[in-house]
Structures are given as C-alpha cells and as structure tokens.
Amino acid sequence: MNQLFYNQFGVAELKFIFLCGDVSREMVCNILAREIAGQNLKAIVFSNGPLKYPMEGQILVDIDAELFLDELKTAEANTIYLCSAIENDLLLPPSEKLLNNILQMEIPGARFLIQSQGPVEESLLKRMTKEQHAAACMITSLNFSNLEEKLERFLSAFKSEHLFSDDLIEHWQNIIKSYCVPQFTTKNENGLKTILFINQVKSLIDENTMMGLFRNLRHLYHKIYLGNINDFKIKEI
Numbered sequence: 001m002n003q004l005f006y007n008q009f010g011v012a013e014l015k016f017i018f019l020c021g022d023v024s025r026e027m028v029c030n031i032l033a034r035e036i037a038g039q040n041l042k043a044i045v046f047s048n049g050p051l052k053y054p055m056e057g058q059i060l061v062d063i064d065a066e067l068f069l070d071e072l073k074t075a076e077a078n079t080i081y082l083c084s085a086i087e088n089d090l091l092l093p094p095s096e097k098l099l100n101n102i103l104q105m106e107i108p109g110a111r112f113l114i115q116s117q118g119p120v121e122e123s124l125l126k127r128m129t130k131e132q133h134a135a136a137c138m139i140t141s142l143n144f145s146n147l148e149e150k151l152e153r154f155l156s157a158f159k160s161e162h163l164f165s166d167d168l169i170e171h172w173q174n175i176i177k178s179y180c181v182p183q184f185t186t187k188n189e190n191g192l193k194t195i196l197f198i199n200q201v202k203s204l205i206d207e208n209t210m211m212g213l214f215r216n217l218r219h220l221y222h223k224i225y226l227g228n229i230n231d232f233k234i235k236e237i
Contacts, residue, residue: 006032008234009139009195010223016124016136018192020116020180024141024199026052027229029113033057037078042110044072046082049117050090054081061086063094065101072107103127116181125183130191137193138184140176140221144201144210150175154213168216196224197234211237 006012019025033043057079083091201207227234
C-alpha cells in the first residue's frame, strides 16, 4: 500500500485534491482515482473546464443536486465523473448548484479530485469552510520535457546562490502562471497543502540536476517531488 501514489504524496486522508498543470495533471488524476477506487472508496472527479472523456469509471450527466447522494449510492463504479453535459467527447463542468450541495453534504468514503483549468478562487475554494480547507491539497504536476528548455539557462549558468535563487523564483512564477492560478504556486493563507510534482524525470543525471535546481523553490511549496509516473516512483526533494 505504501507504493500507492496517494500514500507517497501524503494525501490519503484528504477529501479534496485539486490538480493543475500540463497533460501530466490528467495522468496523476487518473492514477489517484484508480488507487482510491481500488481501496473501495468513491473517487469523484470533475473539472472547472472541459475534461477528456474517461476510459473507465461512470459518468453522471446533469445530475439533480437533490438526487446526488442517491445516485452515488447506486453507482456501479467507484470512480464517478460529474458533468453538466457531454460535447465532442468532452465532459463540461457540473452545475454550481450541484457543487454547492456537495460542500454541504457528508459523504463517507468519498474523495474529490478536481482538475483546475481556470480561476480556482471562483470555484470551490471560495465556498469551502476552514475544516474543508484543512482536508484539502493542491497538486501542480508538470512534465520534465515541458520545463527543460524553459529552465535551460539555470541548468547551465553559474551564479552565486543568492542571485541564482532570486532570479529563478521570478522566472519560475512566470512559467507556472500559464498552467496554474496563484493559489497553487505558493503556500497560501487558506492553509491548503501545496505540492509540486515534476513528472517523467527518467535519468539519474536529470534527477540530480533537477533536485539541485528545485531546492531553491522549496519555500514556495509544502512538498516537492520528482519522478516518473510510468514507473510508479517519486522522490521528495
């Protein structure tokens, strides 16, 4: 069980897991959903933007907010996708009324995986209670291949540690803002745990290089991990 991703990330007991990033975000979400469902828990997945039609699980389309619990109890699958409609093989975001009702419900054994493709502050976060914030985290997941070129000058340049760190932080925040809203990119006042995961780091050379680089960003996140999701291995920085 310790090899499960949600155990390695330290999110096994959290009810709300927000995810942002590039295509790696979808990979991490799918694996977490599969692992949660494998523990006989309900993995409830939705997004605040169009979501690719899933390969597995059950889709609840335009479900009445008042009937949500009943539908959940009778669902055959442990992985449930919520949407308001399906267009061109894309799941559109569920209704605001349904999301508001979900926040007011006690749903034993449920874990929510929310893919962020827009302003999270206008989504669930703003309406969540302090207790719900304490049971939530934010995972930023990016592929190494999307970062290597953008970080090349830091990987090759020699600078003093102080100047290197300050310059890198500003550069990193400019890179990440195209993928995630600010709540994901720094420790936030809501108390949500923030996690950065650099995926598809395959060689030992790349791992050592990236570990040295991202140590300079540790104060921005509660946890930073490197690894390769295909090998089911991650390492904390």
